[in-house]
Structure formats: C-alpha cells, structure tokens
Amino acid sequence: MSGDLFVKRYDDPERCAAAAAHHAWLVGLGSGVRLPALVARGTRHLVFERLSGHIPGVEDLPRAAAALGRLHAAAHRQELRAACLDRPHTTSTGFVIPDFASPRQAALHLAAAAAGIHASVIDAVLDRAGESVTFYKDPNIRNYLANGNEVAVVDFDDLTLAPFGYDLAGLLVTASMTYGRLADRSITRCLRAYRVAVAPRICSLADLKRHAELHHLLTLRYLGRNGYRHPWPTVRPWPDPFLTELPQEGTPV
Template structure:
C-alpha cells in the first residue's frame, strides 16, 4: 500500500497524534480517515490518500461534515465533558478550550501581532467564560489543507491538534483559513456553510452555533492565525476580507450585554 510519512518534532507529539487518531476513529466511525500503517521512531506512515485540498466551493460540504462529526462526538461522548476542563476517556486526555488558548490570545493581543482586532482582551475573557457552559464539541484544526477531497469523498487528515471547543468553533477556523487562502467569501457562501453545519446539532435538539458566537470564534481564529500570514498559503489577513456583519454583530452584542 502507498504510504504518506509524517514526521514529528518529538515523541510526545507523535504519541498525541496517534491518540487523537484513535479518538476520532472511535467517536466518528463513519468518517473517512487514513489508516495508520506503521509507527516508526518520530514518524507515522499513514495510508496515502489521493485528493485535493478544500476550497470555497467545498465549504457547504465540509461544514456539513464538521456538523456531523461534532454532533456524533457530543452524542457518543462529549455530553459528559465540561468545555473549559480537560476531558479524559479511554486513556486519552483532550485539553479544555480556555486554558492555553486564553494565554496565547492575551499574548498575541498584547504584542500587537493582530492587525485590526475586533475583540479586546476583556471581550475574549467574556467569550471564554460564556463558553464554559456551552455544549462541548471539538477543534481539530479544520483548515482547508486538512481535508483531502476526491470526487464526492472527503478524507479528514492531520491529527496533531485536538481540544474541546464550542459548536461552530472549528467551522469558524475553516471559514477564516479559507478566506485567508483565497480572499473574501460571498456572504451567501458563509450563510450556507453555517446552515449546513447547524442542521446536524439542531436535528438532535442541540443549539448549534448562533451568528454572534460564530462571529466571535472567527475573531479568535483571526488572532491565532495572524502569525502564519505569508505561510501555509495564507495570502489575506482576515481583517481585510472579513464581512462587515461579523464585526457589526459583535459591537451590537457588546452594547447589549453592557446593559
């Protein structure tokens, strides 16, 4: 079988990727992921998948896939998780949403590395607090390079990162990183993607991700992904391509919650 060898900086990162791969296989058994063929020192041989990366035309399909993954993970397991605490099951610990992220976001904002931020440090803390009581889904870094598409088949790859996250958070990563790759996206495309995503949690009675939460998670990704501008095919900063409604809705939400 043809393989794709991925090397890891240290044995800890390799072991984590293997644990994340096992966890995704368990909570999303009907989602295509490459098989692990062989584990070798500081590398993993995965089954080679022929396919292209995601792009703007794939957003609705990938959004529906993410909604399906997150809803199944919640129903099978994550309904017992608290979003801002680590979740351990079957020998795997998945980091909580707030901990490392809060520190990283504070650092990035303080250093001035985020162009045109739409959230202050206090607003970020407010969103992290609100997240504590939201139903738990996960973040697995849904950038468009972490999907391989062949015809109607989508394979999910890259098991390096996995944390708990609110519903909609990883979809926001997909939208922000796609816009950073190819430029601004039509409003209808984003709307369709969020609808396709929310169909899954809402058909199980879960709240899904409302617009204002989605706008906030886009700003989290803007801050966290800004340092990679100019690498990873990212040619556009989110603050130059973000739709105006995302920042309008956040301003409106801020005013309303101040009353």
C-alpha cells in the same frame, strides 16, 4: 516508501504518541467521515494511508462543513455529552483532552494586546462553561481533502475541547485568508450544512462571528505564509464583532 503511504514526522515521541491517540479516538467515533488509516508507527513518525483528493475550493466548503459537523456530533453523542469546556476531559480510551480556554488564552491575550483589544473581550468569548461540548482539531482548510462528493479529514496533531461552531469558524477564516472574501451565500450554505449535521442545530451566526475573531488572532502570525494571502480584516464578511459589541483597550470594564 510507497506512493500509497504518507509519513508524518514529529520532533518528540510525546507529540507522536498524542497524534496516534487522537487519530484512534476519532476513528472510534464511527462518524462516517473519511479518515486515513494509520498503517504503522514509530517513536517519532506515523505512517498513514495516502488519500486522493485536493484542498477544498470554495465550492467544496459546504461539504467540508458537513463532514466537520458529523465528527462533532459523533464526539458529543458518544463521548463529550457530560464534558465541560472549562476543565479537561479523560476519554474512554485513556488520554486527556485539554479544556477550551487554557491552551489558547495566553496566545490570544498577546495577539489581542497587539491589536488593541482588551483582554476581558477575549476572556468573555472563551468563557463558554455552560455550553454543549465538542472538540477542536486544527480546522485549517489544508487539513481537508475533497474528492468528488466526499471530504476527508487529515492531520491529528492537536485536540482540545471546544464549543460547537468553533472549528467551522476556523475553516471559514482559513478559507477566506486563502481565497479571498467568501460570498454571503457561501457562509450561509456552510452554516446550514454544519447545523443540519449537528442537529439539533447548535451554533448561531453570532457565535460563529465571535469564534472567527479568535481564529483570526491565532492565525495572524501565518499571514504571508502557508497560502494565507488575504488579511482577515480585508475579507471579513461581516462587521468586526469585537468593535461593534465589545469594549476595546482602555475602555472601563
């Protein structure tokens, strides 16, 4: 295979077909964000254009946040304006994007119980039924490529509905677990870049904090692997909102 191509392999045809559908849908949004071209496909593999670049460093995070914002804004504007976070959405291209809570609720309850967090806390954060809708697409920092002023987005395996800011929180959590605690100015620049891209400026700092805790619980099992060297509780740039604002296990609700 040519060095200009990247082959992504899958264990089953359904996962492969879903990733191809996700990629086509994201390309069709016309967001202006760089995505690798899909040049060939089989039943268990996809062949993509290989993009140059590197995993974003701390200095690249605002550009990654802006790219994410442009994708989210385009998805909401073109496809998800009438979608609801609490039920699946059938896209104009014919595939179904799962709702926000169902795909992650069981895993979050399990991780929260191990951390001593009451299930009602998780359900309260997941209940965003009336909010504006965009999508989740694994925001792991390793799913971006920085090249100069451009940040490309790669990996199209998973897609669900999500509120604005959810993927930004994931980007910041995975960056913190990789590089260590981010300076307040880095967080501020990323939030500002994202909010400008999704104008009107959706996603408050309070929302970002709560979304980050969900990502922390879902990423716990990867600590010590895949470049995740720093536990989120040791690099969290703000007080734990679950401890300061919401009840813990054993607290009457």
